[in-house]
Amino acid sequence: MLKNRVLQFLNRRGVIEVISLCVAILIWEMVAVFVIKDKGILPSPHAVFLAYFELFDLIPLDICTSLLHFAIGLGAGAVVGITLGMLMGWFRTANRALDAIIEVLRPIPPLAWIPFAIIWIGLTHSAAGFIVFIGAVFPILINTYTGFREVDKTYIDAAKVLGCEKESKLIRLVAIPFSLPYIATGIRVGMGVGWMCLVAAEYFGVSRYGLGYRLLCIFFPLQMMDRVVAYMILLGLIALVLDRVFRYFVDERLLKWKKGMVTQ
Amino acid sequence: MNHKLEIRDVTKTFETEEGELMALDRFNVGVKPSEFLCIIGPSGCGKSTLLRLIAGLDEPSSGTIILDGKELKGPSPDRGMVFQEYSLFPWRTVLKNVTFGLELRKMGKQERYRIAKECIELVGLKGFENMYPYELSGGMKQRVAIARAIAPEPSILLMDEPFGSVDAQTRNALQEELLEIWQRTKKTILFVTHSVDEAVYLADRVAVMTARPGNLIKCAGIDIPRPRKRTSVEANEFREKLLMWLSLERSKVQD
Numbered sequence: 312m313l314k315n316r317v318l319q320f321l322n323r324r325g326v327i328e329v330i331s332l333c334v335a336i337l338i339w340e341m342v343a344v345f346v347i348k349d350k351g352i353l354p355s356p357h358a359v360f361l362a363y364f365e366l367f368d369l370i371p372l373d374i375c376t377s378l379l380h381f382a383i384g385l386g387a388g389a390v391v392g393i394t395l396g397m398l399m400g401w402f403r404t405a406n407r408a409l410d411a412i413i414e415v416l417r418p419i420p421p422l423a424w425i426p427f428a429i430i431w432i433g434l435t436h437s438a439a440g441f442i443v444f445i446g447a448v449f450p451i452l453i454n455t456y457t458g459f460r461e462v463d464k465t466y467i468d469a470a471k472v473l474g475c476e477k478e479s480k481l482i483r484l485v486a487i488p489f490s491l492p493y494i495a496t497g498i499r500v501g502m503g504v505g506w507m508c509l510v511a512a513e514y515f516g517v518s519r520y521g522l523g524y525r526l527l528c529i530f531f532p533l534q535m536m537d538r539v540v541a542y543m544i545l546l547g548l549i550a551l552v553l554d555r556v557f558r559y560f561v562d563e564r565l566l567k568w569k570k571g572m573v574t575q
Numbered sequence: 576m577n578h579k580l581e582i583r584d585v586t587k588t589f590e591t592e593e594g595e596l597m598a599l600d601r602f603n604v605g606v607k608p609s610e611f612l613c614i615i616g617p618s619g620c621g622k623s624t625l626l627r628l629i630a631g632l633d634e635p636s637s638g639t640i641i642l643d644g645k646e647l648k649g650p651s652p653d654r655g656m657v658f659q660e661y662s663l664f665p666w667r668t669v670l671k672n673v674t675f676g677l678e679l680r681k682m683g684k685q686e687r688y689r690i691a692k693e694c695i696e697l698v699g700l701k702g703f704e705n706m707y708p709y710e711l712s713g714g715m716k717q718r719v720a721i722a723r724a725i726a727p728e729p730s731i732l733l734m735d736e737p738f739g740s741v742d743a744q745t746r747n748a749l750q751e752e753l754l755e756i757w758q759r760t761k762k763t764i765l766f767v768t769h770s771v772d773e774a775v776y777l778a779d780r781v782a783v784m785t786a787r788p789g790n791l792i793k794c795a796g797i798d799i800p801r802p803r804k805r806t807s808v809e810a811n812e813f814r815e816k817l818l819m820w821l822s823l824e825r826s827k828v829q830d
């Protein structure tokens with residue numbers, strides 16, 4: 312009887328998930344307080360929790376600054392990646408002309424661009440944005456390109472027979488809508504990579520605010536490890552929220568016609 | 576000179592890795608206005624190639640195609656086409672698929688929707704306007720494809736094995752509906768099939784093609800009065816004849 316009730320309860324949505332999270336936090340607390348006993352090595356969850364209250368004024372500004380860097384980089388990455396991807400996917404010559412250059416640039420780790428970001432752009436928001444851009448642009452470009460290459464010939468033919476002959480119209484009315492799921496996937500992957508680059512990009516003091524800047528340049532040198540962890544968790548949560556919002560918007564609005572087949 | 580469409584000495588060769596491949600060899604056929612012509616032949620004999628040439632999606636290597644007394648150049652909305660594969664735009668609803676050709680003509684929205692709705696009703700899909708293609712069965716998809724093809728009012732409809740991938744019952748229903756649409760709109764229809772039954776049920780005239788390189792071996796009128804019965808004696812006799820022509824052709828290939 313009781314066993315059945317317990318099982319029923321566990322089967323409810325989210326129950327096991329919440330329990331496992333709580334257990335993990337509990338174990339973390341125990342280990343920090345009773346085993347490590349040094350908050351410079353492993354701060355306890357309750358210390359981290361308290362850190363959020365102490366940082367109450369700073370957090371919004373840091374988040375906004377980081378989101379600004381992120382938006383600059385992702386925006387530029389989307390514009391450049393989608394444009395080049397479309398050109399290369401549609402025009403064979405554009406592909407042949409650009410492919411070699413891109414294949415050479417693509418494997419360079421985005422953080423290796425930091426010196427030039429600073430030299431070219433200076434210690435500005437845009438320099439951090441530039442690093443995010445380098446991280447985000449290639450996944451967007453490659454996915455857009457793939458989408459354009461895979462446009463079904465039948466759709467092109469069908470459009471032509473219905474009087475859609477100009478290339479610009481074929482791109483606008485057939486290739487772009489067909490490629491939207493690919494482009495969406497590219498942007499999602501680009502968002503992930505860009506976010507990872509963001510923290511490191513802010514390490515170089517491009518601004519007095521920013522999650523990465525605060526974490527790496529202030530809290531870490533001062534050995535405020537509880538605050539470091541607080542910001543780590545914040546970085547993760549924001550990325551999660553961004554991804555969910557993007558997915559909700561794209562899957563529910565833009566890609567209704569594909570329903571559940573896109574970007575799991 | 577009372578032909579709606581005339582195909583004169585059309586040859587089509589493709590460049591492939593194994594050299595030149597001749598799909599059509601000096602093909603000739605004429606289609607009269609409002610005629611329902613079926614083209615039947617073994618698969619790979621160049622039926623789709625022929626329709627693509629007429630649609631203007633490809634150019635003949637030599638020869639001419641004349642529509643309404645004028646030589647063809649490129650695709651245009653005076654020829655509608657229904658493809659062998661499902662070709663509905665999956666990102667558009669049924670209604671928006673049907674309006675596609677009308678949008679390209681800079682027609683007002685109201686007008687577009689009115690015509691599209693008429694066409695959708697004509698193929699019996701009233702009420703499905705706002706569905707996406709993934710929500711439709713194979714037969715419904717081809718109905719929408721027909722509606723989309725006739726919405727811009729082409730004078731000739733090219734159909735490439737449109738019912739090839741639907742089940743037998745649905746196919747019978749679709750054939751009847753197509754005949755109804757044809758009788759109502761008086762369009763010239765060029766219908767490709769590899770099914771003898773389909774040709775005998777639908778066509779005014781049937782053109783039998785040889786295996787590659789495609790050519791005509793026979794062109795015969797079917798004067799069974801309409802509405803036809805699929806199992807009537809005349810239908811069976813004609814089916815017999817068609818099968819014989821086709822098998823003659825097959826044995827020739829095997830030699």
Ligand SMILES: Nc1ncnc2c1ncn2[C@@H]1O[C@H](COP(=O)(O)OP(=O)(O)O)[C@@H](O)[C@H]1O
Nearest residue numbers: 589591596598617618619620621622623624625
């Ligand atoms: N674009 C192409 N390039 C090369 N060969 C082609 C092309 N299109 C068709 N063919 C060849 O032409 C022949 C006729 O094809 P098709 O017209 O599709 O036949 P059917 O529709 O009668 O089955 C086939 O052998 C096919 O492989």
Ligand SMILES: [Mg+2]
Nearest residue numbers: 622623659735
């Ligand atoms: Mg074919």
